[in-house]
Amino acid sequence: MACQQANTRMATVNAVTLMKRIDSIHQWRFSVPSGPGAKLTDVAALARVSVGTVSNVLNRPDQVSFDKRSRVLAAIDELGFVRNESARSLRSGSTRSLGMLVLDVRNPFFTDVAMGAENVAEDHKHSLILANSAEDAGREQAYLDLFEQQRVQGVLITPYGQVLQRLERMRDRGIPSVLVDRLASTDQFCSVSVDDVAGGATALEHLVSVGSVRPAFVGGPFTLQQVEDRYRGAADAAARAGVPLQLFETPDLKFERGRQVGDLMGNLQPDKRPDAVFAANDQLALGLLQSFAANGLRVPEDIAIVGFDDIDFASQSSIPLTSISQPRQLIGERAAQLLFDEIDDEPGHVHSQVVFTPELVARQSTRRR
Amino acid sequence: MACQQANTRMATVNAVTLMKRIDSIHQWRFSVPSGPGAKLTDVAALARVSVGTVSNVLNRPDQVSFDKRSRVLAAIDELGFVRNESARSLRSGSTRSLGMLVLDVRNPFFTDVAMGAENVAEDHKHSLILANSAEDAGREQAYLDLFEQQRVQGVLITPYGQVLQRLERMRDRGIPSVLVDRLASTDQFCSVSVDDVAGGATALEHLVSVGSVRPAFVGGPFTLQQVEDRYRGAADAAARAGVPLQLFETPDLKFERGRQVGDLMGNLQPDKRPDAVFAANDQLALGLLQSFAANGLRVPEDIAIVGFDDIDFASQSSIPLTSISQPRQLIGERAAQLLFDEIDDEPGHVHSQVVFTPELVARQSTRRR
DNA sequence: GTTCATGGATGAATCGATTCAATACAAATT
DNA sequence: AATTTGTATTGAATCGATTCATCCATGAAC
Numbered sequence: 001m002a003c004q005q006a007n008t009r010m011a012t013v014n015a016v017t018l019m020k021r022i023d024s025i026h027q028w029r030f031s032v033p034s035g036p037g038a039k040l041t042d043v044a045a046l047a048r049v050s051v052g053t054v055s056n057v058l059n060r061p062d063q064v065s066f067d068k069r070s071r072v073l074a075a076i077d078e079l080g081f082v083r084n085e086s087a088r089s090l091r092s093g094s095t096r097s098l099g100m101l102v103l104d105v106r107n108p109f110f111t112d113v114a115m116g117a118e119n120v121a122e123d124h125k126h127s128l129i130l131a132n133s134a135e136d137a138g139r140e141q142a143y144l145d146l147f148e149q150q151r152v153q154g155v156l157i158t159p160y161g162q163v164l165q166r167l168e169r170m171r172d173r174g175i176p177s178v179l180v181d182r183l184a185s186t187d188q189f190c191s192v193s194v195d196d197v198a199g200g201a202t203a204l205e206h207l208v209s210v211g212s213v214r215p216a217f218v219g220g221p222f223t224l225q226q227v228e229d230r231y232r233g234a235a236d237a238a239a240r241a242g243v244p245l246q247l248f249e250t251p252d253l254k255f256e257r258g259r260q261v262g263d264l265m266g267n268l269q270p271d272k273r274p275d276a277v278f279a280a281n282d283q284l285a286l287g288l289l290q291s292f293a294a295n296g297l298r299v300p301e302d303i304a305i306v307g308f309d310d311i312d313f314a315s316q317s318s319i320p321l322t323s324i325s326q327p328r329q330l331i332g333e334r335a336a337q338l339l340f341d342e343i344d345d346e347p348g349h350v351h352s353q354v355v356f357t358p359e360l361v362a363r364q365s366t367r368r369r
Numbered sequence: 370m371a372c373q374q375a376n377t378r379m380a381t382v383n384a385v386t387l388m389k390r391i392d393s394i395h396q397w398r399f400s401v402p403s404g405p406g407a408k409l410t411d412v413a414a415l416a417r418v419s420v421g422t423v424s425n426v427l428n429r430p431d432q433v434s435f436d437k438r439s440r441v442l443a444a445i446d447e448l449g450f451v452r453n454e455s456a457r458s459l460r461s462g463s464t465r466s467l468g469m470l471v472l473d474v475r476n477p478f479f480t481d482v483a484m485g486a487e488n489v490a491e492d493h494k495h496s497l498i499l500a501n502s503a504e505d506a507g508r509e510q511a512y513l514d515l516f517e518q519q520r521v522q523g524v525l526i527t528p529y530g531q532v533l534q535r536l537e538r539m540r541d542r543g544i545p546s547v548l549v550d551r552l553a554s555t556d557q558f559c560s561v562s563v564d565d566v567a568g569g570a571t572a573l574e575h576l577v578s579v580g581s582v583r584p585a586f587v588g589g590p591f592t593l594q595q596v597e598d599r600y601r602g603a604a605d606a607a608a609r610a611g612v613p614l615q616l617f618e619t620p621d622l623k624f625e626r627g628r629q630v631g632d633l634m635g636n637l638q639p640d641k642r643p644d645a646v647f648a649a650n651d652q653l654a655l656g657l658l659q660s661f662a663a664n665g666l667r668v669p670e671d672i673a674i675v676g677f678d679d680i681d682f683a684s685q686s687s688i689p690l691t692s693i694s695q696p697r698q699l700i701g702e703r704a705a706q707l708l709f710d711e712i713d714d715e716p717g718h719v720h721s722q723v724v725f726t727p728e729l730v731a732r733q734s735t736r737r738r
Numbered sequence: 739g740t741t742c743a744t745g746g747a748t749g750a751a752t753c754g755a756t757t758c759a760a761t762a763c764a765a766a767t768t
Numbered sequence: 769a770a771t772t773t774g775t776a777t778t779g780a781a782t783c784g785a786t787t788c789a790t791c792c793a794t795g796a797a798c
Contacts, residue, residue: 052777086454086520090783095455131496151453151454421786456786
């Protein structure tokens with residue numbers, strides 16, 4: 001009884017589906033195709049094959065005979081079928097996407113890293129969802145929520161707030177992450193970072209090698225690990241070289257701060273004034289440069305400058321800026337590779353910390369006097 | 370017979386579901402929660418309510434009594450339930466996302482526009498998927514495919530290749546789009562753009578007003594509508610002012626080209642050399658600036674420069690650069706608003722073309738001599 | 739005491755793909 | 769001729785949420 005009813009209903013459903021198909025073909029032929037697009041069953045009906053075969057054409061085309069495959073492809077084309085990704089990933093249990101959460105999309109450093117990651121993701125037929133925490137713990141959490149809801153396969157993140165615990169929980173539930181531009185403090189994660197201490201040392205050694213005897217460090221806040229490390233590297237190198245290192249601490253790393261510090265230095269007695277500056281990033285360095293230009297200090301003759309990051313504009317400044325260059329794209333690529341390693345779960349996956357050593361790019365701002 | 374079998378199978382399924390539920394609670398209580406997360410039915414069971422109620426708590430919390438609502442929320446918390454967005458949007462037929470396709474994520478112009486759009490999207494509880502066509506027609510198509518598969522609610526796009534027809538088709542199937550930084554040539558789309566002709570005119574009038582009598586335009590290729598328009602605006606303004614306008618055409622708008630053109634100008638006789646340059650964008654302008662600095666030409670004394678876009682680095686150059694500023698963030702916001710208008714289909718939606726007039730930001734590079 | 743209205747709650751049906759056990763069929767082997 | 773092997777194909781069950789027709793309980797109105 002109930003059974004009969006079920007059968008009846010089934011027949012009804014089929015009839016409706018068929019109608020819809022004919023209808024949609026009709027529309028396509030004679031007018032503008034519109035409304036909700038065709039679905040897989042429509043394609044199957046038009047190509048006179050089963051839904052399983054259509055799915056195979058989409059996912060394992062080489063397992064389908066030439067005849068049916070081409071019929072299916074023709075039907076797909078005819079109907080303008082576009083597979084519904086929500087349905088795909090609901091059933092298959094796997095989205096084809098990674099989430100990436102950076103501190104500032106407007107910072108070219110991160111967009112470069114993202115491009116590197118995107119390239120690798122593309123090779124794996126995944127897409128990269130790029131999000132911007134904008135150095136805001138709330139947004140950071142919100143985007144992690146989003147990533148979890150979207151069931152991304154993995155996350156690339158430059159953490160801002162306290163998220164490590166959460167990331168561990170996510171990993172335990174099947175969403176691994178890789179820390180970018182941060183050395184993992186635990187062995188719970190892979191990370192890709194840059195040896196800022198070495199970078200700081202390189203910068204300062206370079207200044208000494210071009211003749212500086214009164215170098216200074218400009219940067220802050222020291223709560224940023226990067227700043228701390230770069231300073232420490234520079235301080236150690238200064239000690240080794242037997243020169244003092246003056247410190248100008250700033251509340252942030254923005255251009256404006258650089259200009260302010262520059263103005264400050266410009267007002268010092270020439271013999272008190274540093275003869276070279278190592279700025280914790282290029283923004284600061286450009287600020288210094290602008291200030292010096294405005295105050296009639298010559299770079300590098302009166303004062304040399306080295307920055308950090310080697311952003312495009314370092315080389316594009318009127319006086320091209322010496323800087324410490326990080327392999328940005330490579331960082332992104334490597335991070336994505338590590339992430340895929342963990343996703344594909346080569347069972348013996350061990351978390352590894354990749355540390356790149358940044359390189360000096362010498363330009364006019366530190367030319368030997 | 371078959372009917373009986375069906376019933377039996379159903380019972381089996383229920384038993385399995387129950388087992389799984391108990392199992393997952395068990396795991397939570399006594400060990401690390403892991404494996405596939407809890408689902409909505411688990412929450413319903415733990416809170417002793419129906420699945421419909423849980424769904425209501427998630428989507429229409431005010432329609433649920435306080436008692437059950439808090440039980441559900443407690444269960445969600447206890448199980449660490451995260452709603453599966455694929456399932457949500459499959460059933461509801463609507464994703465909560467927009468796609469945005471730009472020509473170059475590394476260009477601060479586009480990241481600013483994107484941030485504006487993102488803010489509006491956030492207000493509408495949507496997320497913005499940012500993709501980079503990188504001025505590659507293939508990638509552009511591929512990302513549009515992706516957007517269609519993901520069933521985004523709408524698309525913000527700065528078209529590169531021939532995509533208008535495709536966008537029309539998408540719109541007819543329920544995915545509208547808004548053109549960004551492009552004036553829609555048809556009335557089929559909304560668009561948000563900037564009046565480049567006016568911008569070009571402004572730039573040239575400014576140069577004349579600070580005393581230029583031999584201005585030049587640098588930029589290309591003229592197949593880019595932007596370049597064409599900026600040049601035309603400048604040329605018209607020059608004609609009106611009764612000064613000639615020299616043209617230096619470039620194959621692209623990159624920094625390096627600016628430097629090359631700058632070197633070229635540096636080699637001209639001082640009385641043949643332009644006394645002011647309008648560069649089609651800031652990258653070119655910075656290239657010119659660097660070249661002039663290297664060749665000992667003083668800016669603005671020997672030659673004034675005005676750029677276009679007012680990127681951050683325009684003001685951060687050693688000699689701060691006068692530029693034509695576009696309301697980038699506003700462009701993104703407005704575009705997203707128009708898109709939501711069309712998505713929410715206020716039935717009388719008419720496509721509108723928003724055109725912002727760019728503004729001159731005068732800085733040192735055009736200071737009156 | 740009965741009817742009606744209403745806000746809350748329920749749960750089977752549903753969205754559109756993929757999966758996989760079952761089957762059909764051809765070719766190879768015994 | 770019978771059996772095995774292997775490949776191509778099928779279609780019902782499934783993923784995890786939302787939807788919505790239905791039901792329930794409570795109180796107001798008659």
